[in-house]
Amino acid sequence: MKQIGKLLFISYIFLAMSQSAYAQEQTPPIEPESGGIVCEPDVYLSEPDNCQPFGPSAYLTELARLGITIPPRPLPASKPDPSLTQLPYFYFHLDEDYVPIYGAPGEKGPGGQQFPPGFVYVSYIDRVEQNGVYYLMPNGGWIPGKGARVGEISSFQGLVFTSTPKNSFGWAFELLPIMKSPGYNAAQTGRQVMPFEVVTIYNTQIMDNEEWYMIGPDQWLEGRKVARVIVNTTIPQGVTANRWIDVDLAEQTLAVYENNQLIFATVIASGLEPFWTRPGIFQIFEKKETETMRNNDMTDFYYLDNVPWTMYFDGARALHGAYWRTRFGYPQSHGCINLSVGDSHWLFNWATVGDWVYVHDRTGLTPTDPALYTGGAY
Template sequence: MRKAWVLVVGIGAGLLLALGVSRAVQAQTDAPPWRESYSGLPLCLPGVYLSDPGDCLPLGPSQRLTAWARLGLTLPPRPLPASTPDPALNDSPVLIARINLPAEEPAPLYASLDDAVAGQNPVRFIDPGPLRYVSFVEVQRVNGKPYVRLRSGEWLRASPIAYSTFQGLIFHATPNHDFGWIVDLAGPAEVRSAPGYDAPKTGLVLRRYQVVPIYTVQRVGNMDWYLIGPDQWIERTFIRQVRVNPTPPPGVEGDRWIEVNLYDQTLAVYNRGQLIFATLIASGGEPFYTRPGLFQIYKKKPTETMSGAFAADRSDYYYLEDVPWTMYFDQARALHGAYWRAWFGFPQTHGCVNMSLGDAHWLFEWAREGDWVYVWDPSGQTPTDPSLYTPGGA
C-alpha cells in the first residue's frame, strides 16, 4: 500500500512539473516582440524640473518645458511687472505749431494779424530749414488758414500740431528676461515658428509699439531672431530690445543711472539695483551720432529753444521753440521731449536723445542734476573717437 502511495505522489509531481514547463514555454512564445526590457526610472510627468527629480526621467515634454523655463518662458507666460505711466504726463507745457512754408523759404513774422494775413511789413524772419516749430498763445483762422500769435506778440502762418503720445513702462520689479517694443516701419511684423526666413509663418501679426518678451536671440544668416513665445520668432527689423542689467556700469557711483542703448534705441532707468522705467528713443543718426561714454546731467530746463545747422550750406537748419523737459548731459546733447517726432526706435537726431513728451516728462521729474547717463552701443558700430564729435544738437 505504501509503495502504491509513493507511486501516485511521484506521478502527480511529474505532471505538475511538466505543466509548469509547458506554461513557461507558452508564455515565452506569446510575449510581444516590442516588450520594454528597460527596468530603470519612469518618465516624469510633463512639467518643469530645474534640478534632478531623482525618481523619474525629465525627458520628452518635460525637457522642453524645462529648457523654456531656464530662459524665463513659462506656460502660461507671465506678464511683465510693469504699468503705463500717467497719461497726463503727455500734456505739453506749451502750445506748438509747425511753420507752413517750404524748407527753402524764410518764415516772416508780423506785428499784427492783419499784416500776417496781407503778407506785408514783416518785422523779422526765421531762417529757412526743414524743421521749424514755434510755441504760441493764440490761434486765429482767416480764410481757412491758421495764424498763431507768439508770446512776443508777433504773428505768423503756422499750423497747430498733434504729437506722439507713446509712453514707455514703469516697473514694479525687475523682470527676469529681456523685452522690447515692436516697430513696424517696414510693415506689419509677422511671427515665424522658428528662426529664419524659411520657417513657416504662424499667422500672428504684431503692431507698432506692442510690448513683447524676449527670451533668447539666435543669429541666422545676417539677421538676429528673437524668441518671444513658444515657437514664436521675430526678426530684429521689427523689434527693439531692452537688455535688462541692474548691475551699475563701470564708473557709476551711487545707485541711480540712466542707460541709453544706441543699437537698440532704448532707454532704461535703474535705481537701487532695480529697473524702474524703460522706453524707446531716437538718438543721433550718421554722421551726427550720440557720443558713447559715461556722462552726468549737468543742467535741467523745463523748456529750451534749440536752433542750429551742421551742413555747410545750412540746408539742415532747425528752429525748435520751447523744447520740453530738457536734460543736458554732454555739451549740447540732451535728453528731451520731441513734439516733432512721429516715430521712435530709429536714429534720426543731431546727437540729442529724443523721447515722447510723456516719457521725457516722467524722466525729468525723476532725474536730478548729477545723475549718471551711460551711453553705449552693444554692436560696437558707433564711433568712439572724440575728435569725430561736434557739441551736438537736437
C-alpha cells in the same frame, strides 16, 4: 565513438545557449508600474531621483529654463501716469520757406524779422483769421499760416517696473509677422505683433545673417525691427552712484536703474550720422522744463520752440521730449536723445542734476573721436 558523442553534446549545449539568448532579446522587459520610469508632466530644473523627465516634462523644463511659463508670466510693469503726456503749448510747423514775423495780424510785406527756410517749429497761444490766418507766438510776434498745425503729438509711453524682469523685452516698431522658426523662409504662424507692442524675449538666434528673437514657443520675430532692452543691473564702470540712465544706441532703448533694480524703460531716437550721440559716461548738468533749440547755420537751420523736459548731459546734447516725432526706435536726431513727451516728463521728474548717463554701442559702429562731437544738437 566517444569523440563523436562529445562533439554532439557540445553542439547541443551551444544551440541551447543560442536559443536562450535569442529568447531574451525578443522578450520585452517587464515594465514597472506607471510613473516608475517617466515622470509626471511638470518642470524639473534638477534631475529627479525616481523617474525620468521625458516627453512633456522635458518640453516644459526646456521652456522653464528659457523663462517661459504656461500660461506666460506678464512683465512686472505698467504704463506711467497718462497725464504726463499733456503739454501746455500748441505748435506750428513752418514751411521750408522764408516766413515773416509781424507786429499784428493781417499785416503783409517782409515784416521786421523772419524765419529762414529750415526745420522750424514754433509754439503759439492764439490763432486769428484776419486777411488770412495768423498765429500769435508767446513773444508777441505774429506769423502767417505758412505751414501746418501740429495735431498729433505721440502719446507713446514706456514702462514703469515694480521689480526687475528675468528676461529681456522690447517693442516692435512696425507690424511684424510671427514666424514658427527663425529665418525669412520660415513658415508664418498667421499672427502678427502690432507696432510698439511689448514682447518678452526668451532666446536669440542668428539666421540669414540676422538676429531673431524667440517670444514664445515656436514664435520668432526679426530682431532688427525690435527695440530691445537688455536688462543689466550691474553698475557701469565709472558710475559712482546706484542710480543711472542706460542709453543703448544699438537697440535704441533707454533704461533707468536705481538700487540695482530696473525701474523704467522706453524707446528713443538718438543721433543720425554724422550727428551721432557720443558714447561715454556723463552726468546731467542742467535741467530745464522748456528750452528753445536753434542752429544758426543757414545750411542746416533749425528752430524748435518750447522743447519740453530737457536734461543736458554732454555739451549741447540732452535728453528731452520731441513733440515733432511720432515714431521712435531708430536714429533721427542731431545728437540728442529724443523721447516721447510723456517719457521725457517721467524722466525729468525722476532725474536730478548730477545723475549719471551711460551711453554705449556694443556694435562699435558709433565713433568716439571727440573731434566729431561739436556744434548744436536737437
